[in-house]
Amino acid sequence: MKVSIIGLGALGILFGNHLSKKMPKGDLRIIADKDRIKRYMEEGVFCNGESCEFQYLTPEDPCEPADLILFAVKFNGLDDAIRAVKHHIGENTVILSALNGISSEAIIGESFGMDKVLYCVAQGMDAVKVGNQLTYDHMGMLCFGDREPGVISSKTRRVAEFFEKMEVPFEIDPNMQRRQWGKFMLNVGVNQTVAVYQGNYSEIQKEGQARDTMIAAMREVIQLSEKEGIHLVEEDLNYWLDVLSTLSPTGKPSMAQDMEAKRMSEVDLFSGAVLGLGQKHGVSTPVNKELYEKIKTMENKFS
Missing domain, CATH: 3.40.50.720 (NAD(P)-binding Rossmann-like Domain)
Structure with a gap:
């Protein structure tokens, strides 16, 4: 090969x-x-x-x-x-x-x-x-x-x-669209939350405000998946939380690394996409709206 x-x-x-x-x-x-x-x-x-x-x-x-x-x-x-x-x-x-x-x-x-x-x-x-x-x-x-x-x-x-x-x-x-949406849900939660809280994986592996924010952002994706015919459920959320629990607590997702390096992030791929889908289907996505605005404010300081 x-x-x-x-x-x-x-x-x-x-x-x-x-x-x-x-x-x-x-x-x-x-x-x-x-x-x-x-x-x-x-x-x-x-x-x-x-x-x-x-x-x-x-x-x-x-x-x-x-x-x-x-x-x-x-x-x-x-x-x-x-x-x-x-x-x-x-x-x-x-x-x-x-x-x-x-x-x-x-x-x-x-x-x-x-x-x-x-x-x-x-x-x-x-x-x-x-x-x-x-x-x-x-x-x-x-x-x-x-x-x-x-x-x-x-x-x-x-x-x-x-x-x-x-x-x-x-x-x-054999169901890659569902898997992709599940990973999308995880990224929407973990990437953005760790970036905003300026921590690492340990921040969202333990109980507290950061983890609650992450899960709330992920649940907004579950709502949208219903409208898009993918039908994620709480079981999917729990699967990805289990994946998250295996990661090194001192590791960081890519968006947090971007913020530290003062690079523009993929926020439009995450909460940006969520907000677009929310608008398309008339679904309120307040947690992702707040994360989007906070990350854009952080990025505006780079220039």
Whole structure:
């Protein structure tokens, strides 16, 4: 298998570093522009203190098509990433998107065809990236599957067989839309709450105001899922709270890391999307409205 990864944030480094130890070096390609590659080569990229040995390709470099492409960029970098992977797309290429939110697969599918895209959720990792250093206690896993509920296609089986050989933790889910909405619900709660309270996972793993805020924000997503035909229930909320309980208390979600680094966050992907759906369906979402406003106020101080 030829594998290409676009995006060397937390997930790109985490899974890239793992695969680099299992695959021939030439079979794993990290796609980045010339300036980024120069920086990676000069400063290095580190995972749990270990230097990552990656092969880098610019978007212009000719190459064999990838059997598997992993999108691991932030949402605001998705359009550029789609343009950057064009040389890596072949007839049998399968695409996984590890982006947050519930819209990246459709956007990627518009460019390359939905037949190449499997739905994917990255969950259970507690990776923290500071500069060129990534640290984590729990690698988590990639959950993936087909768009249609109940279908397990040959593409899904092919990726599963590869991940088994590479010892990548994974799970096939025959209802990926529900899984994505569940992860969306978790992100809406945990990412935004930890960012606003300026803490870490311990802040929402214990009883208190922060955890109550997080759960209230998640319940607003449950209400909206009913209107969208996904039908999340309290059992789904409890499943994701159990996932949350396994994470290192000192870890932080990506939005909290963005706030600390004074970077613009993905708030429009979380409470921004919730507010839009609330407006669409006439559902009040006051907790997400408050989180949205607080995060936007924090971001306004960056400029």
